[in-house]
Amino acid sequence: VMTNGRFKSVKHRVVANGTKSRVSMIYFGGPPLSEKIAPLPSLMQGEEDSLYKEFTWFEYKKSVFNSRLSDNRLGLFEKIIAS
Numbered sequence: 001v002m003t004n005g006r007f008k009s010v011k012h013r014v015v016a017n018g019t020k021s022r023v024s025m026i027y028f029g030g031p032p033l034s035e036k037i038a039p040l041p042s043l044m045q046g047e048e049d050s051l052y053k054e055f056t057w058f059e060y061k062k063s064v065f066n067s068r069l070s071d072n073r074l075g076l077f078e079k080i081i082a083s
């Protein structure tokens with residue numbers, strides 16, 4: 001969202017290996033829940049429209065917790081652009 005779709009993140013997937021042990025570690029990080037998420041003005045070109053509606057970190061986290069892993073987690077925040 002912050003790059004207005006210029007940079008795409010990859011989905012993290014793991015292939016289990018039955019012969020080797022695997023260690024996973026979680027970490028917690030993120031902005032305050034009230035922080036607004038939107039494309040960075042410095043990355044917008046001219047009069048370019050945002051591909052996403054502005055939303056808060058809380059709204060994003062809520063949508064993630066209500067979704068499945070395979071869901072597009074930004075789908076709720078995408079703008080429909082008429083051609």
